[in-house]
Amino acid sequence: MQASVEQFADGRYTDARRTLQRAIARNKRHAAELPGPVSSLYATLATVAEHEGDTQLWKTAARNNVVLLREKLGEANVATMIEEIHFADDMVGLGQPVLGDGIYAKIQRLAVANGQSGLGAAAAFRRAWLALARQRDREAMRFADEAVTLAGPRLPMMRQMREIVRTRIAIRKGDEAAVDALAERLRQSVVTQPVLLYAPPIDDVNPPPRDATLTSLSDGAIRFADVGYWIRADGHVDNVEMLRTNGLGQWKPGIVRNVNGRRYAPMRLPDAQPGLYRIDRFTVRGTVGIPPGSRLRQRMGNLTVHVVDLTGTEAMSEAARAHMAQRTAVTPAPSPQ
Template identity: 75%
Template sequence: MTGPLLLLLAQVAASPSTPAEPKDVIVVGHRAEKELAACLARNCPPAQEVEASLQASVEQFADGRYGDARKTLQNAISRNKRHAAELPGPVSSLYATLATVAEHQGDKDLWRTASRNNLLTLRGQLGESNAATLTEQLHFADDMVGLGQPIAADGIYGKVQRLAGENGRSDLAAGAAFRRAWLALAQQRDRDAQRYADQAVTLAGPGDAMMPQLREIVRTRIAVRKGDDAAVDALAARLRESAGAEPVLIYAPPIADVNAPPSEKPQRDDAIRFADIGYWIRADGHVDDVEMLRTNGLGQWKPGIVRHVTARRYAPLRLPDGQPGLYRIDRFTVRATVDTPTGTRLRQRMGNLSVHVIDLTGTEAMSAARRTAEATQRATPAQTMQP
């Protein structure tokens, strides 16, 4: 139920990036790891080391070496958490990236803990009402959705909406309200979804062009659920006049259930499977040329995931003449959750398999330098009521 929520939020919140060919994204070799080793060997300053650790972990993650990425980040946190006062953004980025790795590994406890520590680092150094803290609190709530705690997530969204409004950050307040709308939509609480979407538009103000579009997406999803198959095409036609340069997801069908029937399900499934799916988003918002760039044990789930990506629909794009579209690569990880079964202290993978998605073309946004720059910009009081 919550997968489409997190996927849409990730697409809407994505930072602007230059379209890249597959060769610019799929990591070959261990360049960043070597640079980290050299940095540590010369005892480089903490800011450089954190950045090198983040880059190395992103390289390892993209290469499918989740365990190595986790170790790199945990070691970097151990060495640098004492520098949180002078490097709040970079240190919080270590925790945020570790939370992403833990999600794809299936370690719910580490996912939750790392996400919380990311928030606590900024809250302790910058204060609860700081814009950077409020932004990470939204991300923490997003993680609570992924961890299956929608009630807790809604409460956090509501808190951020209130604090942001009280501190003149209508952009963050609107973002929180929209998240509440999409969460309500995922729970089939259509009236609440429309109410929160209306609040988001009001909070964003008349100068905001994005939030009314997002409200239309909420209304379209409700219409599709009620059987209006033409609603997506109608919305795309309305949005064509206000096309933007960044992809905004209008519709994504549920990913097919990856679990075997109960009679065929094994007691345990210790594997972590993943695939990298490349695809073009054309100017009209349709997805084209979907291909499996790399797979590691995905097997019978490949066709369903390819169908899911192919069926996505984005808002129309405003592109330079001659540009074929925007190229994206998504990492799909299929894994069970690590937990401790009754009667033992040994943690192991157990329960149903689930699918977790991240845009590999956006992993550069994990870097400390970029996140710090964004945090600095967010920490500056807004001059207008626009986001």
Template identity: 65%
Template sequence: MLSPVLLLLAQAAAPPPPAGDVIVVGHRAEQELARCLARNCPPAEEVDTSLEASVEQFADGRYTDARRTLQTAIRRNRNHAAELPGPVSSLYATLATVAEHEGDTDLWRTAARNNVLVLRRHLGETNLATLREELSFADSLVGLGAPGAANSAYRTIQQRAAGSGHPGIAAGAAFRRAWLALLRDRFKEAQRFADEAVSLAGTDNRLMVDLREVLRTRIAIRKGDEGAIEALAARLRQSADVQPQLLFAPPLANNNPPAPPFGVHLNPWHDSRIRFADVGYWIRANGQTAEVEVLRTSGLDQWEPGILRQVRERRYVPLEAEPGHPGIYRIDRFTVRGAMDVPTGSHLRQRMGDLTVHVVDLTETDAMREARRRQTAAASAVKGG
């Protein structure tokens, strides 16, 4: 799972939902998709409706249904990628997210790669939409446990974006390189890349300057300065109308059973379940979380206390808000699952191995879908022009 600080660079800012909103998961989009297919609707409409239905299914915890909806839409519409490069690439991008949470690492990698290939082929390597999805693919490589490949990809993206007049993308790639260096305890290298990111973005880019300060704070924490978070929080403020900026989150506890003694055999198919939970919480004006609770769960079992503790101990940038402002409400989907693999002596893919935790912000679902619509429309307009 990629650090939320890195994900911040790729996410579109969106206003928080009003306090008291009720989230209802129904089947409206699925029904609309069925009607669309029954009347043989145009490819552009089918792709958009399929995306809506898959998001609805994913939010409802029906990962298999979401995957099948997307795969069917891809089979029916991949030949329309030339005239619909953005929408078709969005099918692959959404499929990659679903595959990650479902535990199909092969499909996750393939879908993320195909998302990029569609845009490269039909929009070009230096198109803004292509470069954004190149970053997303490199982020997926981090999640797939290939940080070296991800770092090489970030370097290439940084060079390509800087040379084609996209300083924001170049800065985002440079900062990701800084964060990977931090994770490897290469502090001087991390600071150098972070400085590059600020230089590329421009010193008037407050977000990148703030992110550099976040990285410096994380270095200070790793060196034992426990007061670094409070000192940084005292300096930073952000509007209550933008996406919350994470300063610190403790690692999630690993609740996998200990490895067996040498020579002791355990069933490799020890856990075939997918567990998930939607965790709601407030981010108060001081940047601390409050009222953390499980809104819906399929049974996290022993993982639930650690997940709730992690959310409670997060620290966000304090908000610039009027006195009495309730803060920002968020809902995160936590999925706990093993990866799909083929065990020795078998030809059948099974869910096996250690369980891992994967997180997606459900609060952003509608906003991200609208942002994707605008992005794909822009990409199609560029193609048409």
């Protein structure tokens, strides 16, 4: 696992995938006594496959992760239900929102039936977020209300998440002041971890049709960048910088604009801590497939952007911590405002 993490962080996606596949081949026979570690191998392989552009492997690894936990721990086990929610996330990412919503709904029912109302609330909120992305605003608010009801008074954060859904709907309807209004309301009950309220869309990374000067950008390469930034206690972003880039070219300004334009919920931090430092990996790549008239798998189709938080994703965190430590030693903290 650690070897694959270091390879991924270094941009060696193919090496990371091969390392994980070999580890799974060696260790899957130990799934009965070590279901958690073997599950982590599959989950990390799914992340690597997503960024590499192998959608079939992405889907297969994510499914195998869930199947393993169902068999070894049972479908009503909390760990199984959590990974099934992540599998639904993957299906949404693979362009199958109906399948993803069905899995969320199933886990919502299963969690409630087994006394895990907090997990049921998480599934319901994902249904709300998915409905929001599909511009089904009424459904989004209905599912957000269900999430709040399931969460109850023990999880007050869910009420704030519902306000985020309401704010996103207001922004889509042209209310540019909605983010500031939400941030002001959340100031009264600030959180301890970053909660994204708004991020501007990333510019289309595909070259214009028939633009001969840009067609070479749709080749088989994988391009990525690591972006470091501070999230201040008031939720604004500061000191955004490209820590490393590999072939992003004209897409760099759009990615920086995306990070600079983010707004997070205000956070409760120790007095001596000016903010939280994060590193996001942005990967731009096509999808691996077999084009008509060929038998060779190759990268093809439109380019898409995929993002993973190197400082917050469990499987990627160790390598990211070392990278972050190097950067924070020389990067000035944001000035208090």
